[in-house]
Amino acid sequence: MKLKRRSFLKGVVLIGLAGIGLGEGDAPAIRPPGAARDFLARCIRCGKCGEACPYDSIKFFDISAGAKVATPYIDPVETPCYLCLRRTSEGRDEPLSEYLLCGEACPTGALRKIRNDRDTLLALPEELKMGVSVLNRDLCLAWQYDSCGECYYNCPLRDDAMLAYPPNEVIEGAVGIRPHVNERHCVGCGMCNYVCPVNERIARATMEPGRKLTYFEERYAAMVRNVIGRAGPGVELPAVRVVKRV
Ligand code: SF4
Ligand code: SF4
Ligand code: SF4
Structure with missing residues (x-):
């Protein structure tokens, strides 16, 4: 079962969960952009990426997810990642920010900071892509x-x-x-x-x-x-x- 970050934070004590660095478990999660292989070890479950996302694309695992608890994921069936773009009335996609906002807000580099321009996104290293x-x-x-x-x-x-x-x-x-x-x-x-x-x-x-x-x-x-x-x-x-x- 998955909860939105706010409701999750109300009910669960997070102390001791940060930095445990376990593997991803059976079904690897679709993470926000910029999550490298060391993501679980670096993510301190602060929720800042979710707060920064203008589209509410980022959700957080609840306690039933084991080592992934309180870490961010994206469920494209519900809400995809909009790559911090805004579609104009003429159908053009314009960046909302200089960097993807989730990575910019992440205090530990668990989500790397990625420039929000097409050339950077097209050349993104494979390990930083969502999937x-x-x-x-x-x-x-x-x-x-x-x-x-x-x-x-x-x-x-x-x-x-x-x-x-x-x-x-x-x-x-x-x-x-x-x-x-x-x-x-x-x-x-x-x-x-x-x-x-x-x-x-x-x-x-x-x-x-x-x-x-x-x-x-x-x-x-x-x-x-x-x-x-x-x-x-x-x-x-x-x-x-x-x-x-x-
Ligand atoms: S890149 Fe932008 S739209 Fe996509 S998850 Fe991060 S903050 Fe949200
Ligand atoms: S064209 Fe694309 S959106 Fe339409 S059915 Fe095929 S895969 Fe789906
Ligand atoms: S093809 Fe890739 S980049 Fe384009 S909408 Fe699908 S997931 Fe996003």
Whole structure:
């Protein structure tokens, strides 16, 4: 179970937890940007990264997470990392700050300080990235139905991290785009994961009798039902997901 930082801090004594430096446990967490291999040893569970995040993207583990208790994570299904960018009415992404605010606020360097500009983000060392996105073409509405493209249009590093077409691949009869993750530049912010309509929420909504679908849900509902039905039980959603780099 996960709690937001404030409610967590009210109920748990943190003394003695800092700097224990244990491993990441079974499922490695998606950390905010700038978390290197020594993250757990350096993080003093102060919560300053979460306070600094303008989008409330950073959540904190509760006591059931063992060594990860009170450390920050990002759940892209709920709220991705916006890379401290603001989208203008003309559709341009502008930095909100000179440095990513979570790393700038971190007092111990558990989250490294990272300049908030595109070139720096594109060249970010692998260990400082949050993760990497993985796209399942069998579930993807662009690959299956020439539709959607939400991940591509919403990627803050569009045309570098998320490409409109895979390079070096000939695609017969494509009308729309065929999104492709460029692992070299993807920082794992989770925006694609967040906006992809092939997700559990929409799949459930389409099955609830009498439920009025939103415009967004309505647009993709039939296709979502089809691709998920074809994929069968146990398929991992959404069609594009951020995973930890190994
Ligand atoms: S980079 Fe910015 S938006 Fe992303 S988690 Fe850090 S503070 Fe939040
Ligand atoms: S948002 Fe999802 S379904 Fe849409 S193009 Fe991207 S991966 Fe495919
Ligand atoms: S996680 Fe998705 S949205 Fe974020 S940089 Fe990678 S491809 Fe782009």
